[in-house]
Amino acid sequence: MTGALGIFDSGVGGLTVVRAVQELLPGEDIVYLGDTARVPYGSKSPETIRKFADEDAGFLISRGVKAIVVACNTATAHALPDLRSRYGVPVIGVIEPGVEAALADPSAERIGVIATRGTIRSHAYQHALAQKKTGLMIYAEATPLLVPLIEEDWLDKAATELVLRDYLEPLVEKGIDTLLLACTHYPLLVPVLRGVLPEDVRLVDSATTCAEHLKRELGRLGLLRSAADGGGLEVHLTDLSEEFETLARRFLTKAPGRVRRAVLES
Amino acid sequence: MTGALGIFDSGVGGLTVVRAVQELLPGEDIVYLGDTARVPYGSKSPETIRKFADEDAGFLISRGVKAIVVACNTATAHALPDLRSRYGVPVIGVIEPGVEAALADPSAERIGVIATRGTIRSHAYQHALAQKKTGLMIYAEATPLLVPLIEEDWLDKAATELVLRDYLEPLVEKGIDTLLLACTHYPLLVPVLRGVLPEDVRLVDSATTCAEHLKRELGRLGLLRSAADGGGLEVHLTDLSEEFETLARRFLTKAPGRVRRAVLES
Numbered sequence: 001m002t003g004a005l006g007i008f009d010s011g012v013g014g015l016t017v018v019r020a021v022q023e024l025l026p027g028e029d030i031v032y033l034g035d036t037a038r039v040p041y042g043s044k045s046p047e048t049i050r051k052f053a054d055e056d057a058g059f060l061i062s063r064g065v066k067a068i069v070v071a072c073n074t075a076t077a078h079a080l081p082d083l084r085s086r087y088g089v090p091v092i093g094v095i096e097p098g099v100e101a102a103l104a105d106p107s108a109e110r111i112g113v114i115a116t117r118g119t120i121r122s123h124a125y126q127h128a129l130a131q132k133k134t135g136l137m138i139y140a141e142a143t144p145l146l147v148p149l150i151e152e153d154w155l156d157k158a159a160t161e162l163v164l165r166d167y168l169e170p171l172v173e174k175g176i177d178t179l180l181l182a183c184t185h186y187p188l189l190v191p192v193l194r195g196v197l198p199e200d201v202r203l204v205d206s207a208t209t210c211a212e213h214l215k216r217e218l219g220r221l222g223l224l225r226s227a228a229d230g231g232g233l234e235v236h237l238t239d240l241s242e243e244f245e246t247l248a249r250r251f252l253t254k255a256p257g258r259v260r261r262a263v264l265e266s
Numbered sequence: 267m268t269g270a271l272g273i274f275d276s277g278v279g280g281l282t283v284v285r286a287v288q289e290l291l292p293g294e295d296i297v298y299l300g301d302t303a304r305v306p307y308g309s310k311s312p313e314t315i316r317k318f319a320d321e322d323a324g325f326l327i328s329r330g331v332k333a334i335v336v337a338c339n340t341a342t343a344h345a346l347p348d349l350r351s352r353y354g355v356p357v358i359g360v361i362e363p364g365v366e367a368a369l370a371d372p373s374a375e376r377i378g379v380i381a382t383r384g385t386i387r388s389h390a391y392q393h394a395l396a397q398k399k400t401g402l403m404i405y406a407e408a409t410p411l412l413v414p415l416i417e418e419d420w421l422d423k424a425a426t427e428l429v430l431r432d433y434l435e436p437l438v439e440k441g442i443d444t445l446l447l448a449c450t451h452y453p454l455l456v457p458v459l460r461g462v463l464p465e466d467v468r469l470v471d472s473a474t475t476c477a478e479h480l481k482r483e484l485g486r487l488g489l490l491r492s493a494a495d496g497g498g499l500e501v502h503l504t505d506l507s508e509e510f511e512t513l514a515r516r517f518l519t520k521a522p523g524r525v526r527r528a529v530l531e532s
Contacts, residue, residue: 036309036310037304037310037314038303038304039309043302043305043507043509043510044302044303044505044507045505045506045507048303048505117509144414144417144418145411145414145415145418145420145425148410148411148414149411151410152410152411154411157432158428159411159425159428159429159432162424162425162428163425166423166425239310239311239314240311241309241310241311243309243383244309
């Protein structure tokens with residue numbers, strides 16, 4: 001699919017971005033790569049993450065994509081500048097769109113950020129938020145149990161609510177007005193989060209904000225397709241298993257079609 | 267360390283086996299490899315797991331080890347026959363020792379098995395148990411949230427107890443007399459499990475049973491060293507991060523010394 005959008009993630013979480021892009025830009029073809037053989041990236045070293053991200057982007061480039069979306073917070077945090085300098089197509093991450101959306105409401109002053117340990121430790125969100133607006137109070141919390149709970153489909157279990165309360169209590173006590181969901185898995189948690197957080201806390205997620213940012217960028221560069229043109233989706237995973245295919249269906253809320261096995265050049 | 271024991275796992279869980287071996291065989295040198303760049307194996311396909319396990323074993327063989335312990339249930343389930351036919355040293359997995367220990371008590375009749383999804387789906391424990399004793403009732407339950415909870419050090423949190431009760435209730439209702447902890451992470455859960463399970467349920471874990479089996483095998487083959495000889499430990503990880511080093515310390519209950527970065531041949 002030459003001229004498609006290339007979207008990659010360490011696993012299947014980035015499919016929430018695919019879903020948001022499909023809804024907002026129905027004319028675009030999408031080539032998705034999930035590096036399921038090496039998922040997760042969040043706990044790995046910056047050097048290793050950069051190597052993996054470069055191999056992922058190389059695969060998408062070899063499929064002739066017109067732009068690359070890094071639908072993985074960890075890879076965005078560590079590899080975005082490298083990818084931008086190496087490849088001759090626009091490369092869009094998930095951090096800048098999320099940060100812009102969090103600050104779009106001028107009353108946002110106390111921002112909570114939840115993400116994997118790797119993303120929090122990179123300080124990428126904290127840094128980007130602080131750069132955009134002075135005087136912000138930023139409360140970042142690593143919440144590494146949320147991805148396994150989401151992948152287990154334990155969204156309606158009491159244990160999940162207990163884990164969320166445990167993680168979010170310190171942020172609520174700080175009086176956050178905005179909670180930035182800085183992991184592409186987390187949009188699936190929104191209904192549970194609504195029940196745990198005070199009503200007036202705004203939720204901002206990586207997936208929809210990234211799709212909106214992408215639309216603006218492609219428009220600016222004259223790279224948008226009309227809705228009548230395409231809408232195809234190719235899903236490539238570096239490891240195939242029944243589990244990943246089940247997850248892929250849950251994340252996309254529709255069948256992904258045939259899932260192919262990708263072999264990366266290292 | 268020529269003549270050392272080689273022990274590998276997908277990550278740091280296998281260090282519980284290292285600890286058990288150090289206690290039981292203090293004279294042995296140990297070379298440990300954790301494939302932290304590609305952890306976890308449990309959710310990946312059998313084909314990918316066999317490829318990874320072969321690369322792990324190849325690394326240990328290149329260090330001159332006299333025997334290989336596959337301290338990973340998923341790799342044991344899928345790769346043990348391949349490794350045994352390929353390498354000219356004894357290769358010991360974690361499944362057979364656990365199964366033998368579970369059945370060592372002749373009154374064992376109703377056996378619960380908990381493990382990652384990959385191990386349960388392989389049916390390796392169910393098959394090995396059924397082969398050794400006829401008429402057994404075997405209740406296998408995938409418990410994929412336990413590894414993240416252990417790695418998060420949430421052992422004393424209410425959420426962990428709730429997750430355990432959720433997972434174990436069906437097994438307790440079936441009246442199990444033995445619970446086989448078929449994941450090398452799980453020995454760290456023993457104190458919490460004791461509070462959740464009825465008192466008369468026997469707990470059998472992968473790590474200590476594997477060390478006991480190894481001692482018998484090395485003795486049989488004349489490969490045991492005397493306690494005065496060695497006791498060195500080399501830890502190699504395919505990806506280094508602060509997180510892995512912290513985990514390694516918790517799993518070993520003592521400092522692992524300098525942790526080295528391993529590069530595998532693929």
